[in-house]
Amino acid sequence: MNSTIRREIFTRFQAVNPHPTTELEYDSPFELLVAVVLSAQATDKSVNLATRKLFLKANTPEKILALGEAGLRDAIKSIGLYKTKAKNLLATCTLLIEDHGSKVPQTREQLEKLPGVGRKTANVILNTAFGEPTIAVDTHIFRVANRTGIAPGKTVLEVELKLLKCIPREFRHDAHHWLILHGRYVCVARKPKCAICIINDLCEYKDKNL
Template sequence: MNPAKRLEIFRRFKEANPHPTTELEYSTPFELLIAVLLSAQATDVGVNKSTRRLYPVANTPQQILDLGLDELKTYISTIGLYNTKAKNVMATCQILVDQYGGEVPHSREALEALPGVGRKTANVVLNTAFGEPTMAVDTHIFRVANRTKIAPGKNVDEVEQKLLKFVPREYLHDAHHWLILHGRYTCVARKPKCWNCIINDLCEYKPKTPAPAGA
């Protein structure tokens, strides 16, 4: 895909959605960190249901530590892998209290050292909470980048590096939100909704899905 096509793709994404953000609900960097940690192999909708109950009761590292592991589990038990996630949340909260005064650190190295926090989670926090132009590649972004040929790669690291290189600089901060939303609602896994796609004419996916009868 050439640079002119990529530029027009992201220009259209911005025109359609000028201020994209995560669908996870949060009001502080800490709430975002915990929501993203809980969202691994779970839906944002499911995580939001749990955090809507949890955050009014405990939304700081110390408050969650005071809650205790067993009580925390009652709030997140509907989320997949909640036992492991609960332990990671508690361990992360302890580190934040002990080493960072209860604040979320701004560095990638510090974030990735927290239990249950990998590169993708760190990228989301750095981008969404702290405004850094990072690229958090999830299954949606990996699919869209490869299917459209915006930034094809064999694994998430390769796709991340290509997107950081190829996405026009002025669109880089919001790019991962646009790509996630596009993959979640339009360029879906089984049958992409090509007939209802704002970048249909620019996308290099050949077997475009025709509109269903009556669409």
């Protein structure tokens, strides 16, 4: 795929959705951090259902810690892997208080030192909370990048680096959200909805479902 086609793809995404954002609900960088940690192997919808209630009671590191492990587990028990996530969140809250003045750090290195925070989560925080042009490659982005030919790669990191290199600078900040939404609702895993896809004439997928 050449640069002209890639530019047209993101031009179309932008025309349809000029201001894309995460579907996770949050009102602060800390709330976003909690939501993203909880979203691992869970749907945004299930996370939002839990955090709407959680954040009414506890939306700061101090308040999360005050819940204790049992209280936090109870608040997020509807989410997969809730026991491990509760443990990680409590440890993260402790580090935020002790090392960062209860604030979410704004560097990848510091974010990745937090329990339960890997490269993907760090990229989401840097992009959505702090406006950096990062791309968090999840299963949706990995599938779309490979299937369409935008940035094929065998690993998540390879796809991320290719996307950062090939996406025109003016689209880089929002590309993360466009690609996730496209993979979630149009370029789905089992049977892509090619007939309603706005980039089906540009996509290199050989088995289009038109």
